[in-house]
Amino acid sequence: MSRSDELMERAVRYIPGGVNSPVRSCKNVGMTPRFIQGATGPYIFDADGKKYIDYICSWGPMILGHNDSRIRDKVIKACENGLSFGTATETEVDIAEFICRNIPHVEMIRMVNSGTEAVMSAIRAARGFTGRDKIIKFAGNYHGHSDCLLVDAGSGLMTQGIPGSAGVPRGCTRDTLSAVYNDPESVRKLFEANKDQIAAVIVEPAAANMGVVLPEEGFLQELRELCTGEGAVLIFDEVITGFRLAFGGAAEYYGVIPDMVTYGKIIGGGMPVGAYGGRKEIMDQVSPAGPVYQAGTLSGNPIAMAAGLEAIRILYDHPSYYEALRSKGFMLFGGMREIIHKYKAPCTVNYVGSLGCVFFTKNKVANYEQALSSDTTAFSAYFKYMLGKGVHVAPSQFEAMFISTEHSDEVIEKTLKAFEGFISSYYGRG
């Protein structure tokens, strides 16, 4: 029995399912999670001392690789002054100013402790600003686990929200309407059926929580025009894409400007942080400037701010990192496509920059329904095979692979070799 298996036996006794977030569980691939004792660069080390090339990268934050010494130094230095004060600090001003100065559509920003909190608060601000209650989200887009956003993602076009989780009262999702990703017509119909009632449209501008699903040409632009025409707030949930597709996130990358954005993951540099921001007139609604209440005992925590500020400063100071991430993405995901083509495997690779995934379906994947057509049995076999070859990918078909600046050509070549080994053995027989 491995040390991870032993730890899991202990964990399940005291923690529901043995994990503090369900995405870490390897239940659906029939395994136990690797318990990690440390990480550096592109590698993580499990409790048995085994080394893996890591493509989870803490689900995105580790865009500079694990345990970056520049960020670590800032954290240690901040720790020397105290862990939390519960009152204002200079670093909070520094990070807010840095973001607002360098991302034009963020005029004001509020720091919180997670992406979930960021989105929940952004929705509240949008509702307060418009005086409307209803929101439109897209099937298959994930926006954290707050009640009103846990709408059954499979429910499809124009249905009223059905809770996607036990424990969410019907009333909490009544104002959440579900549209189809990459189908602006589905959004237009919801606007028509709910005239002057839609507070906001929230979207993952490149979706990465149903696997990676990219916005088709014109999709985001149409959302922009619909929201402007209807007086609704357009919210880009950039918890994954922010600071990853470009410094200014998907908004900069695709050239479509939302009214509000939410951040998480990278903005904390590995510490628990989220943020929401946008147009001043909307953010001015937030307490204590305005009537929309939102608070947090540890919000803007000095250690978290030191880590986050250093992470985004490094990214801002090195535009070449984004070019490097793009070519690494091309090498990995383009390489996977070639292998798929070579073995005529029924797989599809979607990617943008350093964010991508392989779907075990030969069909195009542009929305949730299509993502669901993937062969999850093949995915489980792929996960186990890759782990056996020392490559750690997310234990779910519906998660992304994240590349960091530390994933060298050599590391990517090793990954491709493992991938070819899997594809040739799984599909090459027939």
Ligand SMILES: *Cc1c(COP(=O)(O)O)cnc(C)c1O
């Ligand atoms: C991860 C994620 C969230 C939730 O962030 P947490 O920090 O896990 O609460 C929200 N939106 C998107 C797009 C995410 O990927």
